[in-house]
Amino acid sequence: MKRRKFTQLHFMALLLALGGMTFVATALGAGWPQWGFDQEHTGAVNVAGQKLNHILANIVYDPFVEDEKAPENGDGDLLVHYQTPLVDGNDVYMEFKTGTYTSITTWETQIWNEKKLSWVGNNLVEQWSFQTDWKPVPFNPPGPSWEPVFHATLAGNFVYVPGVGGTVFKLNKSDGSVAARYNPFEDQFAASMFLTGPITADSSGNIYFNAIKLNMSNPWGNDVSNSWLVKITASGAISLAQFKNIMTGEQGPNDPCEVGFSTPPPWPPTPTAVAPTRPCGTVRPGINVAPAVGPDGTIYTIARNHFVTRYGYVVAVNPDLTPKWTTSMHGILNDGCNVQIPPNGTPGGCSVGATTGVAPDTNSLPSGRVFFARCGA
Incomplete structure (x- = not known):
C-alpha cells in the first residue's frame, strides 16, 4: 500500500481547512458529532464545504509529528490515527496530545486530552481541556503498527471520552467537568483492558464501543x-456481551485457519498447493472499529480471530445485545490470479497454471481481511 507523506505544515493546514469546512456546514445546521457523522456512519452532510484554499486557524494538536515521522518510527510517514474534529454550532471538540513521545514501540508514554474550542469572532479559542488516562493497545510487530485512535463522541449535553481500562468519562459540554465515569468491568481500571476504537452514539443518546482484555505478557502472541x-x-x-456470545458460526480458538505460504514467490507453489494453517485464536473486535447502529437499533461491528487476518466477520447484534447474525468474510472474493493481478507467469503475476481468481499466497479464494490499522464498522 502506498503511503502519503505529510510535512507538519501540511498536516496542520489539512486539519484546519477541514475544520473550517465542517464549521461552515454547522452554520447551516448540520454539525459533526462523532466518527462517520452519525450512528449509521453515513459520513456526509448535505451542504457544500468551503474551498480548501484558506486557513481559518492554525492550532497544533500533535506536537510529536516530526518524532513520529523519524526514520526509526515512521520512516518519513505519519503512522497515527486521529480523532475527527467534532463540531457543534460554534464549538469544536478535538483530541490533543501531550506527555512524552519516546518511540513508536512505546506510544503509551503520551497523554491524550480532549479540548473544547469555540469560534470567537475570527478566532478559534480554547474553552476547556480535559486530560484522560486512556492508553492505546500496545505496539507489537504482529499487532498494531499505526498508533491506534483515541476518539470521543458528542451526545446531548455531554462529551463521552475514552478512559483507561475500558472506562468512559461523561463530560459536561459547558465546562468539561466530569458528570460521570462508567466502568463496565469488575477490574478497577485494569492495565490489560482497552477501549479499542471510536465511541458511537445513537439518536437516543446511548453509546456503544468495543473493548478487549489482552494477555500483557505477550499480547499479540498469546x-x-x-x-x-x-x-x-x-x-x-x-450492559455488555462477550464477542464469543454475540457471534454465530465463527471459527473456534483451536480450529485450523489458513495462513500464507512461507516459500518465496511466485505463488502458489503449485496449482494444487494447500496453504499452511495455525490455530485461529479467539474471536475479538478489530482494533479501531466504531460500531454502527441501524434505524431499528441493530448494532453492527467487525470481528476477527485473534491470530489471523483472513478470518473476519460482520456481526449484527440486537439492541439487547443478543446475536442477530454473523457473516464471515473468509473466501468471499474472486479477484486474485489473472483478475486484479498480472497474468500468470508474468512479472508480478501468479505462478503458471494457477487457478483464476484465487489469492496467490493461499491458493484459495481471497478474503475480506481485518487488519489492525482500520476504522469503522
Whole structure:
C-alpha cells in the first residue's frame, strides 16, 4: 500500500481547512458529532464545504509529528490515527496530545486530552481541556503498527471520552467537568483492558464501543483473554456481551485457519498447493472499529480471530445485545490470479497454471481481511 507523506505544515493546514469546512456546514445546521457523522456512519452532510484554499486557524494538536515521522518510527510517514474534529454550532471538540513521545514501540508514554474550542469572532479559542488516562493497545510487530485512535463522541449535553481500562468519562459540554465515569468491568481500571476504537452514539443518546482484555505478557502472541461489545444508555445503565456470545458460526480458538505460504514467490507453489494453517485464536473486535447502529437499533461491528487476518466477520447484534447474525468474510472474493493481478507467469503475476481468481499466497479464494490499522464498522 502506498503511503502519503505529510510535512507538519501540511498536516496542520489539512486539519484546519477541514475544520473550517465542517464549521461552515454547522452554520447551516448540520454539525459533526462523532466518527462517520452519525450512528449509521453515513459520513456526509448535505451542504457544500468551503474551498480548501484558506486557513481559518492554525492550532497544533500533535506536537510529536516530526518524532513520529523519524526514520526509526515512521520512516518519513505519519503512522497515527486521529480523532475527527467534532463540531457543534460554534464549538469544536478535538483530541490533543501531550506527555512524552519516546518511540513508536512505546506510544503509551503520551497523554491524550480532549479540548473544547469555540469560534470567537475570527478566532478559534480554547474553552476547556480535559486530560484522560486512556492508553492505546500496545505496539507489537504482529499487532498494531499505526498508533491506534483515541476518539470521543458528542451526545446531548455531554462529551463521552475514552478512559483507561475500558472506562468512559461523561463530560459536561459547558465546562468539561466530569458528570460521570462508567466502568463496565469488575477490574478497577485494569492495565490489560482497552477501549479499542471510536465511541458511537445513537439518536437516543446511548453509546456503544468495543473493548478487549489482552494477555500483557505477550499480547499479540498469546490468545486474547476476552472481549466485549458495550452499551451505556443515556441514563447510565450499562450492559455488555462477550464477542464469543454475540457471534454465530465463527471459527473456534483451536480450529485450523489458513495462513500464507512461507516459500518465496511466485505463488502458489503449485496449482494444487494447500496453504499452511495455525490455530485461529479467539474471536475479538478489530482494533479501531466504531460500531454502527441501524434505524431499528441493530448494532453492527467487525470481528476477527485473534491470530489471523483472513478470518473476519460482520456481526449484527440486537439492541439487547443478543446475536442477530454473523457473516464471515473468509473466501468471499474472486479477484486474485489473472483478475486484479498480472497474468500468470508474468512479472508480478501468479505462478503458471494457477487457478483464476484465487489469492496467490493461499491458493484459495481471497478474503475480506481485518487488519489492525482500520476504522469503522
